[in-house]
Amino acid sequence: MPFDLGATVRLTADCLAPDGTLTTATTAAVTVTAPDGTTASPTPDETGSPGRYQADYVTTAAGRHTVRWVWSGPAHAYTDMFDVREAAPPALMSLADGRRHLKKTDTADDDEIREWIEATTRAVEQFVGPVTPRTVTETVRFTSARTVALTQVPALELTGVITLRSGGPAYTVDDLEVDKDTGLVSLAGGGVLYGPLSVTYRVGRLVVSANIRSAAKIILQHLWRTRQGPGRPQRGTDDYDVNEPLPGLGFAIPNRAVQLLDPDRLPPGVG
Known part of the structure; x- marks a missing residue:
């Protein structure tokens, strides 16, 4: 661990x-x-x-x-x-919440529960983008454009920007605006941006909706079942059914969790 x-x-x-x-x-x-x-x-x-x-x-x-x-x-x-671990690893629920959902009354499995919570968070964020707020920095490579796209959404705010092109225009975060849902960055007053740029910004959700929290609990319970027998999570006849493997996630996400995440699912090509 x-x-x-x-x-x-x-x-x-x-x-x-x-x-x-x-x-x-x-x-x-x-x-x-x-x-x-x-x-x-x-x-x-x-x-x-x-x-x-x-x-x-x-x-x-x-x-x-x-x-x-x-x-x-x-x-x-x-x-x-x-x-x-990093100092503040993304986690969709607290250890206490995870322990309570798994009906654990002692602390013997705490280390393993924490790791499964982190894995669950990563799985959920593959569907809906970053959930727990954090700061990321990325290089946006382009020559000139009216809008450029950040790779992670929701994008809460821009906190820093550096022009990487020698002799290129210098921008401040006040010069730019970002669309939270699409991650598109443009000049606040209109016009053409010149890059490439190094952009630092905050991502995640300030309020996590109940459907996302509930989906995380279902996934955590589903993954925890792997401790009770060999092999991958099996198809069943309850809320933890997995009819088809999902790209990049295999049989890790039950159908019920996918349905709960659908209202916040990232559009194709975003994130």
Whole structure:
């Protein structure tokens, strides 16, 4: 399961002799490589069990980290990895709401529920665009046009714009206007835009409608069922039916959830 940004990760590994037995090493070293390629070397300690080592690493960046253990006397090595969530991962519901919907009365499955909530959010946003408000930056490549399209909608507001064309006109966010539903950007006073542009803007919904929230709960329940048996979610005879796989999502989205999301579904070619 991914760790939260800023949390301490306890790294563990076993030093094995050539015959496979746990062995205390003469030296032990561990290196953590962050997503940006920087490295850290937390101090490893042998635990109460000979040959078993641990080291604590405080996370400072979101993304996938690799862990490399190396021992000498005997020579042994081990490679592992872990993921770190972004500081505010998009989530359509709280952990408490997810636990309540799944009828969980304790916290034993909290880490897994959180991950399924994040997966559910990503699935819903494939249908309706960003739901949880956040800031994105993208490069819009064009030479000249009266309108240019952002890739993510709903687009709440523009917060920054930089002209990437040498000698091109400089714009401010006050010079531009954006259509929330289509993501089309134009000059507020009319005229031609010159690009390419680097645009920073806020996306998502300030109010999440009941049909989107309800669809997310159905998807969460559907995905949670995969823990109860092998294979993909099966076709059934209830609200969790999946008659046909959806492009890019397979059998992850039940029919009832698709129907609930239809009123807010992105038009073809948008998002």
